[in-house]
Amino acid sequence: MADPLGAIAGFAGLLRADGLRVGVAEQRAMVQAALAVPLNRVRLISPAWRAIACHSARDWNRWPELFDRYWYPHRVRGTVRSHGVTRPTKDLRKVVSALQEQLSEASNRGRERTGDTAVNDVQAALESFSEEGLKRAQGGASLTDPLHDRSASQWLPQDLERLQHLAEHIARRLRRRLTRRWRNDARGHRLDLRRTLRASLATGGLPLRPAWREIRRERPKLFVLVDVSRSMETHAQLFLRIARALVLAMNARVFVFHTRLAEVTPLLQRDSAHVQEKINAVTAGFGGGTRIATSVADFHRVHARAQLARSARVWILSDGFDADEPQQLALQLGAIRQRAARILWLHPGESVPASQAMQAAYDQIESFHPLNSLRDLAEIARHID
Amino acid sequence: MIDLRAALHRVGYIADEGLATALWLAGELRRPLLIEGDAGVGKTALALALARAQDRDVVRLQCHEGIDLAQAAYEWNYGRQLLAIRLHENTAQTLAEADLFARPYLLERPLLKAISSPQPCVLLIDEIDRADEGFEAFLLEILADYQITIPELGTVRALHVPQVLLTSNGTRELSDALRRRCLYHWLDYPSLAREIDIVRATLPEAESALVDQAVGFVQRLRHEDLGKTPGVAETLDWVRALHRLAFKALPDDPEGLMATLGCLLKTREDRFQMVPARITQLLEGRRKGVAADTV
Numbered sequence: 056m057a058d059p060l061g062a063i064a065g066f067a068g069l070l071r072a073d074g075l076r077v078g079v080a081e082q083r084a085m086v087q088a089a090l091a092v093p094l095n096r097v098r099l100i101s102p103a104w105r106a107i108a109c110h111s112a113r114d115w116n117r118w119p120e121l122f123d124r125y126w127y128p129h130r131v132r133g134t135v136r137s138h139g140v141t142r143p144t145k146d147l148r149k150v151v152s153a154l155q156e157q158l159s160e161a162s163n164r165g166r167e168r169t170g171d172t173a174v175n176d177v178q179a180a181l182e183s184f185s186e187e188g189l190k191r192a193q194g195g196a197s198l199t200d201p202l203h204d205r206s207a208s209q210w211l212p213q214d215l216e217r218l219q220h221l222a223e224h225i226a227r228r229l230r231r232r233l234t235r236r237w238r239n240d241a242r243g244h245r246l247d248l249r250r251t252l253r254a255s256l257a258t259g260g261l262p263l264r265p266a267w268r269e270i271r272r273e274r275p276k277l278f279v280l281v282d283v284s285r286s287m288e289t290h291a292q293l294f295l296r297i298a299r300a301l302v303l304a305m306n307a308r309v310f311v312f313h314t315r316l317a318e319v320t321p322l323l324q325r326d327s328a329h330v331q332e333k334i335n336a337v338t339a340g341f342g343g344g345t346r347i348a349t350s351v352a353d354f355h356r357v358h359a360r361a362q363l364a365r366s367a368r369v370w371i372l373s374d375g376f377d378a379d380e381p382q383q384l385a386l387q388l389g390a391i392r393q394r395a396a397r398i399l400w401l402h403p404g405e406s407v408p409a410s411q412a413m414q415a416a417y418d419q420i421e422s423f424h425p426l427n428s429l430r431d432l433a434e435i436a437r438h439i440d
Numbered sequence: 441m442i443d444l445r446a447a448l449h450r451v452g453y454i455a456d457e458g459l460a461t462a463l464w465l466a467g468e469l470r471r472p473l474l475i476e477g478d479a480g481v482g483k484t485a486l487a488l489a490l491a492r493a494q495d496r497d498v499v500r501l502q503c504h505e506g507i508d509l510a511q512a513a514y515e516w517n518y519g520r521q522l523l524a525i526r527l528h529e530n531t532a533q534t535l536a537e538a539d540l541f542a543r544p545y546l547l548e549r550p551l552l553k554a555i556s557s558p559q560p561c562v563l564l565i566d567e568i569d570r571a572d573e574g575f576e577a578f579l580l581e582i583l584a585d586y587q588i589t590i591p592e593l594g595t596v597r598a599l600h601v602p603q604v605l606l607t608s609n610g611t612r613e614l615s616d617a618l619r620r621r622c623l624y625h626w627l628d629y630p631s632l633a634r635e636i637d638i639v640r641a642t643l644p645e646a647e648s649a650l651v652d653q654a655v656g657f658v659q660r661l662r663h664e665d666l667g668k669t670p671g672v673a674e675t676l677d678w679v680r681a682l683h684r685l686a687f688k689a690l691p692d693d694p695e696g697l698m699a700t701l702g703c704l705l706k707t708r709e710d711r712f713q714m715v716p717a718r719i720t721q722l723l724e725g726r727r728k729g730v731a732a733d734t735v
Contacts, residue, residue, distance in 0.1 A: 076620065084469055091468055102458035103465045110619040112476060112610065115626040223613075241508055258518045325667065 059153040060086065066125045070108055073121055074213060077108050089151050090158055097148045113216055215296070217429060222300035225436045229305070231272035232366045243269030275366040277307040278359055278396075282373030284313045284345035290403040290427075294372040297432060299323040310358065312350035314378075318358055345376055347412065348383035355391050367396040368439075372426065375400070375408025384412040388419035401426040401435070444493070453482070453489030454630075454637045462625040463490065472583045472604035474568075474619065477627035480671020482638075483607040486627070487564035490603065497561045499602070501550040503571035509578060513551040513588055521545050541592035552596065555588055560600040568618075569608040576618045583621045630672060632659050638672055639679050646683040653690040654679050660725050661704065666713070670704040678703035694719035 063085055070077045088103040101122050109115045123130045126147045237245065250266035258264070279298045283291045301307040302323045309320050351371075355363055363369075369391055377384055388398055400423045402408050407423045424435045444467075445460035455463070463486075466473040475483045491498035501512055521540045528535040548556065554563040568576070582588060586598035606622060608614060630638060635655045639646070658675045670678075681700045682690075691697060694716040701719075705711045 106462035
C-alpha cells in the first residue's frame, strides 16, 4: 500500500462530495482512529469513522452505502465506472496495516512521528485530491448537481434534504413581528420589577440580581392551502412535499382542498410512510371539480378564524381553475385580506393562472410565483420577507 | 473496547459493537459524544451505565428552555458575600473585593463541578436540544478545551477530562459548531435479539417465554403508524407489569392485554387505533414468528 493517507483523503473527499461535513479535523481523527484500532479488528473502523464523520441522523443513515461505495464497491449494486483514471488500491485492511507500519517505522527510526504528525500529510493529499476531482469535473460530467430542477417524481433523499433546508431558509426569511407581550430575557432592556424584588429576598432585600424582560417577537403564522383536485394530480405530490417541509420547519398549518377543505397538518407532522395514504383517505370522499372559493371561505370562517391575524401568510398552491361563481373567489380572498393577512399564489407551469375567477381576484393577491421545482422555491425564498 | 462493552454488560446495559466503538473512541480522542435517537431508546441510561461501568461519578445537567450560565456552570453566592461584608463591618479587618470573589463564594453548578472534579467523571448534558441556541455557544468552550472562563477568577481548566455525553431527541436542529465538536452516534431501536437481552438483563425474574413474546410483540408494534413509538423503557415497563400480573406468556385473548397497553401506548390516538382486532393480528404475528424461528 503506497499511500494510505491518500486513500483516506480520497474517502473523505467522497464523503464531502455527498454532503457530509468532513474537514481536516475529521480526517485527522479518522487517521487517529485507524492507528488506534487493532489490525485484527478492522471491521471496527466503520463504526469509529461513522462516529467521526456523521453529524446528523441523515449522515448516519447514508453511511453504510457511502462506506461500501468507496471501500467495498462490489457490494454496491449498479456501480458504474465514471472515469478511466486508475485509483490507488482501496483495501481497508491494507490501508490500516500500511498506516500502522508507517507509524512503527517512524518510531524505529527514532523519529517522533505520532498520529498527529502523520495526519498533517492528509491535508496535502486532500488538496491534490480535490484538484483532481475538479479537473475531472471539467472534462466530463459537471460536479454541479443537476437535480435542482428535477421534477417531484425523480427526487432522491438528498433532494428532500435540500427541500428541508430551503423551508428552513424561508422560515428565517419571514420577518418576526413585534407583539404586545413581554418575555423573560437576561439580556432584555426592561426591568422586571416583580421578579427583581422577589430575587432580592435572597440577598437581604438588596436587588443584586436584576431580572430583565424583552418584548416578544413572533414569526408570522403560515397557512398553506394545497389544491389536490384532478387537474392538479401531477403537481399535488410536489406541493405536499413542500408543505410538509414547511410544517417541519415552522409549524405551518396545511389544508388540502378539492370540493371541500380538510386540515392535514397532523398527518404531515409525522415521519410516516403512510402520509400519502392518509391524505388520499382524507380526500377520497371529495367529489369531482374544484371549489376554491368555497374552500377558502371554509378556511377563514372555520379553521383559521382565530389565527388569521396581522401578518399571517396564506400560500395557496393551485392552478386557479374554480367551479364556484367567478366573483366568489375575489370576495373570499378579500375577507382574508381584511384581516391583514398576506396572500401568495403559487401555481404550476410558468404562466400566471388566467381563469375568470383568478382574473377577478388578482387585486387581492400580493404576488404570483411559479412552483415546479426546488429552483422555483429558492426563487420564492429570495422574494419573501 | 471489548472491555468497555463487557463492563457495560455487567451493569445491565447491552451495547452493540458500534456504540461500544463510539464510546471507546470518544475516550481515546477525548471528544464529547453526541447521542441522538427517539425518546426511550436508552440515551440517558447509557451515560448512567457508563459511569457505573467505569466506577465514576456522573454529573448531570438537565437542559431546558431558558437555561443559563448561572444554572449550568457557576453562580456567585451573593448571600454569603453579603454576610461576609456585614461581619466585617464591625471589625478592624478590611475586606478587599478579591476576597469576595474567591472560590469559597462560588457555587458550583454541574459544568464547573465536572471540570473541577478531582476524579474523572462522566458529564451528562441531557436533552441539549431543549436549551437555547445561545447556551450551545457557551458550551463550545467547555466541549473543545474542557475549561470555563470566570471573569473574576480566570480560567478553570479540567483536572481530569470528563467523558462528556450529550443527548438529543431532535426536537430542534443543533448548530453545526456544536455537532462538529462532538463524535456522533444515532441510537436506534434495538434489534429483537438485543432487546430480549436488555429485558432479560434488567428483569431476570420474568419468565423467559413472556420476555420473548412480549419483545416480539413490541417489535411488531413499532412498525405500526403510531404517534409515539414505544421505546425500550416502555418495553421494560410493560414486561414488568405483565410479570407483576403473573403472566407466564402472552395470552391469546387480547382483552387480557388491553388493560396493560397503557405501558406502551401513550397517546389517546394510539390507544384508539389499537383495537382488540389489531392486537389479535399482532399476537398472531407472534405465532408466525415462533414458527419461523423454529424452522
